[in-house]
Amino acid sequence: MLKKIRGLFSSDLSIDLGTANTLIYVRDKDVVLNEPSVVAIRSHGTQKSVAAVGRDAKRMLGRTPGNITAIRPLKDGVIADFHVTEKMLQHFIHKVHEHSWLTPSPRVLVCVPCKSTQVERRAIKESAMGAGARDVFLIEEPMAAAIGAGLPVEDASGSMVVDIGGGTTEIAIISLNGVVYSESVRVGGDRFDESIVSYIRRNYGSLIGESTAERIKQEIGIAYPSTEILEIDVRGRNLAEGIPRSFTLNCNEIMEALQEPLSSIVQAVKSALEHSPPELASDIAESGIVLTGGGALLRDIDRLISEETGLPVIVAEDPLTCVARGGGRALQMLDEHTFEMLAKE
Amino acid sequence: MSEQSAIKKLDVESADIDASFPGHLLRNARKSMGLSKEDLSRQLYLTPRILEAIEIDDFSTISNAIFARGYIRNYARYVGADSDVLINAFDHAYGRPDHIAKPMVTITDIKKQASSGDTWVRASTGLFLVIFVVLTLLWWQGQNVTLVPAAINKVMVNDEQGHAVVAGSEATTASIKPADQTLGLAQLDTETESASPDSTQSNSFIEQSELVQISESIVVQDNNKVTVTDQTESPGGIDMSTVDAVSISDVQVSQSIANLADVVDTAVVQSANEAQLLMVFDNDCWVEVKNGDGNVVVASLLRTGQTVDMAIVAPVELLLGRVSALAKITFDGDNIDLTPYIGKDVAQITLGK
Numbered sequence: 001m002l003k004k005i006r007g008l009f010s011s012d013l014s015i016d017l018g019t020a021n022t023l024i025y026v027r028d029k030d031v032v033l034n035e036p037s038v039v040a041i042r043s044h045g046t047q048k049s050v051a052a053v054g055r056d057a058k059r060m061l062g063r064t065p066g067n068i069t070a071i072r073p074l075k076d077g078v079i080a081d082f083h084v085t086e087k088m089l090q091h092f093i094h095k096v097h098e099h100s101w102l103t104p105s106p107r108v109l110v111c112v113p114c115k116s117t118q119v120e121r122r123a124i125k126e127s128a129m130g131a132g133a134r135d136v137f138l139i140e141e142p143m144a145a146a147i148g149a150g151l152p153v154e155d156a157s158g159s160m161v162v163d164i165g166g167g168t169t170e171i172a173i174i175s176l177n178g179v180v181y182s183e184s185v186r187v188g189g190d191r192f193d194e195s196i197v198s199y200i201r202r203n204y205g206s207l208i209g210e211s212t213a214e215r216i217k218q219e220i221g222i223a224y225p226s227t228e229i230l231e232i233d234v235r236g237r238n239l240a241e242g243i244p245r246s247f248t249l250n251c252n253e254i255m256e257a258l259q260e261p262l263s264s265i266v267q268a269v270k271s272a273l274e275h276s277p278p279e280l281a282s283d284i285a286e287s288g289i290v291l292t293g294g295g296a297l298l299r300d301i302d303r304l305i306s307e308e309t310g311l312p313v314i315v316a317e318d319p320l321t322c323v324a325r326g327g328g329r330a331l332q333m334l335d336e337h338t339f340e341m342l343a344k345e
Numbered sequence: 346m347s348e349q350s351a352i353k354k355l356d357v358e359s360a361d362i363d364a365s366f367p368g369h370l371l372r373n374a375r376k377s378m379g380l381s382k383e384d385l386s387r388q389l390y391l392t393p394r395i396l397e398a399i400e401i402d403d404f405s406t407i408s409n410a411i412f413a414r415g416y417i418r419n420y421a422r423y424v425g426a427d428s429d430v431l432i433n434a435f436d437h438a439y440g441r442p443d444h445i446a447k448p449m450v451t452i453t454d455i456k457k458q459a460s461s462g463d464t465w466v467r468a469s470t471g472l473f474l475v476i477f478v479v480l481t482l483l484w485w486q487g488q489n490v491t492l493v494p495a496a497i498n499k500v501m502v503n504d505e506q507g508h509a510v511v512a513g514s515e516a517t518t519a520s521i522k523p524a525d526q527t528l529g530l531a532q533l534d535t536e537t538e539s540a541s542p543d544s545t546q547s548n549s550f551i552e553q554s555e556l557v558q559i560s561e562s563i564v565v566q567d568n569n570k571v572t573v574t575d576q577t578e579s580p581g582g583i584d585m586s587t588v589d590a591v592s593i594s595d596v597q598v599s600q601s602i603a604n605l606a607d608v609v610d611t612a613v614v615q616s617a618n619e620a621q622l623l624m625v626f627d628n629d630c631w632v633e634v635k636n637g638d639g640n641v642v643v644a645s646l647l648r649t650g651q652t653v654d655m656a657i658v659a660p661v662e663l664l665l666g667r668v669s670a671l672a673k674i675t676f677d678g679d680n681i682d683l684t685p686y687i688g689k690d691v692a693q694i695t696l697g698k
Contacts, residue, residue: 150411150442157408286392287412302419312390314415 013096014109014327015089016144017124019074020166020189020294022054022088023321024096025328031321033096039088040070053091062209076186077113077141077168078120082127089131108133109331111323112343113168114140115184121343138343139330141165141323142172143179145292148326149316153177158280159287162269162305163323164295166190169265171272173280181275185268189294191261192217199257204247206236217298222251223262224300224307251299262301266308273309288312292322365402366438367431372400374424389419396420402438410442620677620697622661624653631666659697668692
């Protein structure tokens, strides 16, 4: 009852609970929050408290003293630490409603990986409820991504979407508001970072942190050979000498470093195409594949997939927020439309 | 070299883009690179039909604007053109799909919701409280006002000389109990409206005669004026001769104080929608009278010789315990025929429908 009253003062939210970033779309507004899914926990003996959440906590990653632990509560698109996820969601929901003088109790639509198990989905739902949501709906990430990208999901024609997130890559063939075939590989932006870290350790004998690896990926990361050579200066701890050293990396090296995770994604895309019904495969061959998610921002990744599959590949507008926006549109349709787009728990 | 010039040309011409999509710029750029449509089709994995559609600005063959935008981007990137300019031109010509992200609004841009610290919230809360307090006071006052007529009951008595004597009582209806029969006018707060030297005398006389004797038999409610005349009985030892001496001619009784005047021959002021009910009893009878407002005006056992004479709001519902005890009944001056009730004990009569 109280939740319902508080709900009157809360906006409906669509949450893209990603491994790397959490995005919140507020109904009738737009994406209003894009924060890293990181929580810093401070320990006082046996007691623990939240020291920072989001961007502040991410700055602490790898730089924390003994009593503070900066953790990422989601791994491979699913909850790794239930309580910390709940705290993080609570913080974000409050942040979105920070001007409200009542404790918010919104209706929440959360995106889940299409291959997540029942237990994982239950955990996401419970944590959203624990964070104060009055109703929780789940939607599969590729479906939300397709809606957010503006694909004609309700048409009787096949659309293929590849959502390259932080922890997982979701591939789905969608037709008539439903997922015909979906594939999920636990390869995403995080794996790209790890590959860069291990490449530098192997080739330069230096250790760099995850944040540095992410910066390298964003600035000079490339997925397909290019004539344009980009370079970046990086500082890392030399393993042999034990002291920080500076060195220069170019984009071709990063492309080499990313080969393994990229080929996993390409393989998954090919596998999805193999499993698609012939009529839908024909539609996809005509219109092409749409890339969404933060991974789609990797330079020339569309070119790589296009060359590997022989199909036109386009990157969605603002791929980072596609899932959250798609969830938001699904939320708007919730009151007037069927619930067929929603994922079953 | 030719590629560079094509890009340059494209950038220059992009400034004066009109309402149509400048597909010809892309075609020129492609031709300057020495690429045929088929060559580009193999590079971009787009069918020549789609490339043709982009170049001649006929997007009817491309089902979805999202794909069209994506193809234009890929095409422009391949020929080295500024894709953003071309996309803007496309949006200008065909409209921007509504679901495409607007620039991300930050939390601070969200319209501020009300908070308890806001001036207007405090002001409206204060206003609400003031209104509530005022309404409560008004209600409380209203409650008091309704008590006033009951608190000060006045008996107007005209003495021999025709001077009006007003006796007021501070007792309320509830406080006048049947046992309180000795309530004399000494307890009444006497006031004289038209000052008369005889008023005190009149009061003292009424006190002496112990007029308040038969209140047990009368229950008066609401604003009905009830006069009960007891001609035969004077339980308190009423000396009728002394009553005559004073010859109190007019007693106006309001509400519960009616029992003060029940031994006096009275005339009752009658309002427009009221009718006069007269009942004379020659035997003991239970009487219940309900007025038109649904209020029970009389509910008592009337003794032999007692008379009920009252102005009452019509229609009147009468419940008589023994019809045969009724010697006479008139309503608004008309005699009521009791023949249908002969042989019956209890009668329920509705008068003045």
